[in-house]
Amino acid sequence: MTKISCEIIKDLLPLYHDGVCSDQSKQLIEEHLEECETCRAELAQIAADIQMPPQQPSAKEEGTAIKNIALHWSKSKLRAFVKGVIIAAAVCGAALGVYYGLFCWQIVNVSSDVIEISNVCKMADGRIAYNVRLTDGYDLNYVRFENDGKGNFYFVPLRPVIKHKAITQNGLHNTYDEFDIAEYNANGQEKGIDVAITAVYYGSPDDCILIWKQGMELPAASSEVENMFNYDNVFVINNSQQQIISIGIHFDDQSAGMSNGDNSPLKSGEQVSFDLPIDKQTAFAIEVTLASGETITSQSFSLLPNEQMNLYIEDKDNGGISITEH
DSSP states (O other), rough: OOOOOOOHHHHHHHHHHOOSHHHHHHHHHHHHHHHOHHHHHHHHHHHHOOOOOOOOOOHHHHHHHHHHHHHHHHHHHHHHHHHHHHHHHHHHHHHHHHHHHIOOOOOOOOGGGGGEEEEEOOTSOOOOOEEEEEEEEBBBOOOOOOOOSSSSSEEEEEEEESSBBBOSSBBBTEEEEEHHHHHHHHHHHHTTOOOOOEEEEETTTOOOOOOOTTTTOOBOOOOOHHHOOOOOOEEEEOOSSSSSEEEEEEEEEEEEEEEEOOOOOOTTOHHHHHHOOOOOOOEEEEEEEETTTEEEEEEOEEOOOOEEEEEEEOOOTOEEEEEEEE
């Protein structure tokens, strides 16, 4: 019989071990194994490599394994949730930061090419009024004040990176404004700036338009402009429990009054205000009318231009009322 090589026998050994080879092949393999120590060792190794099926776990072990799997899954789920929350918060924060930086952060200077200054005039109290209009049609929400300490004062208009169209006709993009050089000088001194302001500009220091400079001749403001900046300067606070029907003011042969219109009493704690259009020190008096018809007139008070005064109506111990400045 022809001798079969070890390589062929080794290929047939797994089938021989599992008992699935033919009878003829089995006989050939066994004859070869009787004479070949190497192939016998190979067969022994095949038998050793085949493991017995693992022992089935007990019910207790299965329960412990399931609990461990569930615990691991829960921890993994929690970690994934926390990670998701952190990532979502980071994404939202980044998106919010981008939105704020592009749409809300006022950092872009408005070019002087679109700034139009007109109707610069001097008011009776020395303030300077002017009209500013931005001609590009975009809105403006912020103007920064800047004093360079060298006598120059700037109104610096700022916009976000992405600007939007103006939706109203008037606003900071188209408005009348005023400034008081004396007030700005006083504010500068409080901040340690001793140099008086000699020029006022609209725009950044590198790109601006002159509004006013010392020695400039300005026309007097019209009555419309004067009235535009005529603010209430006398405030009367009612702290009385009495039935007050109206509160009036008298000055320079003029008078003005305030009531509810239906003769209902003014509420305690209610405040009324009056505008005294004055350009010099002016005396005035307050007149209070009670529900009984009695009229009580205060002492004379004195008010200076650009000054404000708070007066209080209070009950007296004798049943009357007093009108005093605190």
